[in-house]
Amino acid sequence: MKKSPEFSLIQQYFHALTANREDVIVGIGDDCAVLNNPQDFYTAISIDTLVQGIHFFADVDPYRLGIKALAVNLSDLAAMGAEPAWFTLALTLPEINDEWLKQFSAGLADIAQQHRIQLVGGDTTRGPLTITIQVHGHLAKDNILQRNAAQTTDLICVTGCLGDAAAGLQYKLGQLDTAPLTDTDIEYLLQRLEMPTPRNQIGQQLVSKAHAAIDVSDGLLADLNHILHASNKGAKLNLSSLPFSPVLQKLPLKLATQLALTGGDDYELCFTAPAENVAKLKQQFPKMIRVIGEITQDKGMYFQNAQGEWQAFSKIKAGYDHFA
Ligand SMILES: [Mg+2]
Structure with a gap:
């Protein structure tokens, strides 16, 4: 199937809005992003989907929604002690609403810059409003923080x-x-x-x-x-x-x-x-x-x-x- 005309939306609204990291060799605009993993670090990855009516109200402010969509993913990196690096975005939209997209991307950009995490790829499709973000973080190899190592008297x-x-x-x-x-x-x-x-x-x-x-x-x-x-x-x-x-x-x-x-x-x-x-x-x-x-x-x-x-x-x- 052919890509819809919205294909370029990610580039149009989100391209210039995220941190500019040196470890991004090829960012948005090609078939893949190319990323430079630092030596002695693992990559921590997490993904979260927010669906309108299930995870957020239809009337929520799009700027705030942009913040929340990335914040919930950043929180998973925080729980592993990983340093935020890159993220990808899959956006399903019922329609192209210029004002909504501007505000949503502004929220996303604000929190992305705050945490020095860069958008490196994305896709848009038409359908019920759904936001999926996958985050990548750097994790030092000698010390991984997990759920399974709590000690008695901690x-x-x-x-x-x-x-x-x-x-x-x-x-x-x-x-x-x-x-x-x-x-x-x-x-x-x-x-x-x-x-x-x-x-x-x-x-x-x-x-x-x-x-x-x-x-x-x-x-x-x-x-x-x-x-x-x-x-x-x-x-x-x-x-x-x-x-x-x-x-x-x-x-x-x-x-x-x-x-x-x-x-x-x-x-x-x-x-x-x-x-x-x-x-x-x-x-x-x-x-x-x-x-x-x-x-x-x-x-x-x-x-x-x-x-x-x-x-x-x-x-x-x-x-x-x-x-x-
Ligand atoms: Mg979690």
Whole structure:
């Protein structure tokens, strides 16, 4: 089949908008990109698809959508400690909307430049709005950060704040009681939902200091559970240590806790590391790292309740299920 006339769209809207890296030998415009892999580095690759109506609302701001489409991929590189390098873009569009494309590409360009990642290829097709991005990152060969190496007595940490994006989603769905919130608060929650901030800088530092890491895309409990399962360990979590933003603190504590544990879309990092390394990371990234628990040999997941007693996850899980 012949290529549609939209074939040149990628070149037209995205060509000049990304970082200009020296390791791109041939970029957009030929049949393939040609890339120079640095010596002593592996290539880390990840791909994510966002579909309208499933991963984002039809009315979302296209500039923000451009940011999110790359941010969720950058977050996967962050979780592996890889340095962002290149990405490709496959765009399925219902129509050629010049204004939409300009704004979407502007968002994409802004976050790409911020992370020094260059668009090296792409394709467009006609159909329901769908955005697929594949990212490539450099990973030093001597130290690969995975999910499967958490050690007993490691501290469990998270970056940033949890639950904001989920609160933003509840707002969009008309399910959030906004009485305690100002318009500025709501805009903050929506920004956290629509423009997540991948933690690549921290991720790259984790390579030498953490044992295991993952990015929080599906909710802290689900994602931490991936680490525990892969590492064959358990965890004790201190719920009173969960990092809440000032806005989330205005919501009822129980709701904030539910959102933080099961909400998802945070794109923060959850990692496990020895206490002395956590202390170093806290110095390097002030106020960005919060210890929320400890890795245990016993494979269960336990929470400390308000009375200081340890409860098995399964016993209180029912209370959180409707958010999963
Ligand atoms: Mg991930």
